[in-house]
Amino acid sequence: MLNRLSLRLRLVFAGLASVGLALVAAFIGLSLLFERHVERRVAEEITLHLNQVIAGLGKDGSGTLDVLRALVDPRFERPLSGLYWQVASDGGVRRSRSLWDATLALPASPGPAPRQTTIIGPGGAPLLLVLREVVTERRLGAQKVVAAVAIDRSDITRATADFRRDLLPYLALLALLLLAASAAQIAIGLRPLTDLRLRIARIRNGASHRLGSDFPKEVQPLTSEVDALLQSREEQLRKARERAADLAHRLKTPLQALAGDVLRLRQAGQDQAADDIEGLIATMRRLVDHEMARARIADRDRRARTDPTRVMRDVVSVLRRTPRGETLDWTIEAPNDLRVDMDADDLAELIGVLTENAARYARLSVRLALRRADGEAAIDIEDDGPGVPADKLANVLKRGERLDTSSDGAGLGLSIASSLAEAAGGALSLQNRLSGGLRVSLRLPLSPPLDG
Structure with a gap:
């Protein structure tokens, strides 16, 4: 099933999948990048608060280490506001009013440099924590103190969610642009295949014989193989x-x-045996002519594009100069815009045989007419002669049947003409005219336009 799927659909599906994956990755990546950016900014902010907490350390009236300098942000004074500070020393733990009666679970051994981590705070809310271990001044007892400031991560989460909502319309617009670019890429990428199809159509129409070499390097091996196949086939047909x-x-x-044996038999008075052998000789000659004509048509393989009007006029021009043709009135009714899939020489021989036959039996006139009929080219050749007896009309086109057994005749004969028409993809039919005479109708396939 997948192998029968068109290249265009495959590329469309691949483009949709790649664009979708790219946009999902971009959405996730940008969201994480924004979250880290906001987290970094918040961490910088609470680091400033941490420095203020450390700078405000002092001893109260009872000699206990505490933060004596009030912090600017009012959230430190509002219970469970989401912004907290805490100082732990040998003398105990001091914390902001916002912590109320809770205590932050600080990691052990934070180190002298600010350290960032996430902990669980009051009510189970995740907190972004920045802490640092410092040694107080001598006047404060030169003791180790762990100072920490934490903020509720819900603000970061909320900012990230807002960013994602704002990002979606832009990603949708980007998706449209990427899909348009993908469509353009597919059209440009498949253009050589369209050119390949048109060139194959030109070969089929007889306007060209090879695909050529001016293709992209990805397509060139295919066209080279096709040209080699065409050349090999032509060579095989020629042989x-x-x-x-x-x-x-x-x-x-x-x-x-x-x-010669027939002549000697007649001289010996054996006319019956001579007639039998002579009939066999005539049959063998017709068979040889028949197969030779079919081989010639097969060799050309409908790779020609012929103007039947010009062929008809050329044939009539020749026949008018014959003794029989000079006595007849010739009429040609044909447009100039029809082309058929048959070699010009073969078509001339085929029309010549049919026209010679019409001229042989015509009394005064022969008419040739070309028309379009059911997507084919129809060539009607009419004479005003005696026509064909109704009981023989169906058998005239059969192999070995002849209209006039009293004459040796010339050319291919109607049966071979019918075979040639069939080999070219057409058909031959006979019909007696109501006004007298015979109408031979030749149907041939029309050549499609050169642009395929």
Whole structure:
């Protein structure tokens, strides 16, 4: 199922996944970065409070170490406000009014440098704590004191949540920009494949024979292999046609020898045997001509783009100069905008056979008409001759059947013409006209536009 999915859809899904993952990572990363930034700023703020607490250390009237200088922030005086200080010494623990009757659980051995950590405070609220161990002045007894200031982390959490809400619209806009950029990237990246499709269509239409080498290096190996395949196929077809031609040439000598035997049989008075052999010779010649014509059509493989109007005019121009053609009235009705998938020489031979046949049986006129019919090119060749007996009309196009058995005829014959039309993807049909004469209708596939 995945292998049948188009490249464009694959790239779209990959783009959506990558953009989604990138935006999720950006959301998480920016949120953590903002949280750390806010935490750092808050830590700097409470470090200032910690320095004020240490600077305000002194002894009260009873000689107990305490913070004698009042801190500026009023939250230290409001119970459970979320901002607290605490000083622990050998003489006991002093704390801000905001702690009420609670005590902060300070880590042991904080060290002389400010240390930042998280603890659980009153009511189970997480607190950001900055503490430091200092030695008081001699006038204060040169004793070790652990001073700490803590703030409720809910403010940091709330600021981070606000930042995330503000970030979402910008991430949505960024997602749209990234998707638009991804769509443009897909369109640009797949453009060589579109060009490849158009060039293959040109090869199929006969406008070109190779894909060429001006492709990106990722596509170039594919186009090189296709061109090599086309060349190999042409070579194989050429050799096959040559073998067919050699076979036909080799058959001529035995057929000529048989023709000589026919003559000797007639001279010997054995006319029946001569007629039988002569019939076999004619059949073999028709079969050879038939297969040679099909091989020639197969070799070209509908890779041509031919103007049937020009071919019809060329054929009629030649036939008008024949003794029979000079006596006939020729009519051509054809537009100039139709192209068919057939080699020009093959089409000329096919139309020539049908037109010669019409001229042979016509009394006064022959008409050729080209039209578009059901997505195909229809070529009608009409004469005003006697037509074909109704009981023979269905068998005329069968192999070995001929309209006029009294004449040797020339060209391919109607049965071979029908095979050639089928090999080119078309069809041949016969119909007697109501006004007299025969209409031969040749249907051929139209060539699509050169742009594919």
